[in-house]
Amino acid sequence: MIRSITPTGRYVQVTNNTSTPYFSPGTQGAGQVRYNTNTSNMEAWDGVVWKDINGGYTSIGLSSEAETLLDWARTRRDQDLRLEALMESHPGIRDLKEKLDIMVALAAEEQNGTR
DSSP, X not given: OOOOOOOOSTTEEEESTXXXXXXXXXXXXXXXXXXETTTTEEEEEOSSSEEETTSOOOEEEEOHHHHHHHHHHHHHHHHHHHHHHHHHHOHXXXXXXXXXXXXXXXXXXXXXXXX
């Protein structure tokens, strides 16, 4: 039985991870498992009451920010691939791109005061 699931990064989110029964150590019979034929569920004894083991599920997924970043990266990759294909067939576009890269680098240096 999984005791807990904890996200390890800011881009992973875990929801409804409180469905695992808690067992009090040292309590007589804690941890025993049974099948309840009335509810058709597995249950575990926590030392006080029988708790439903099938009471929920845990979802693990990416945060909305991570999904947005991945969508942006995919779009940017596709744009870069299209531009690369255009530069292969039109050398003038490659020349303009190289000049643009130089201008952007110079402007960044000027903005940062390193020039």
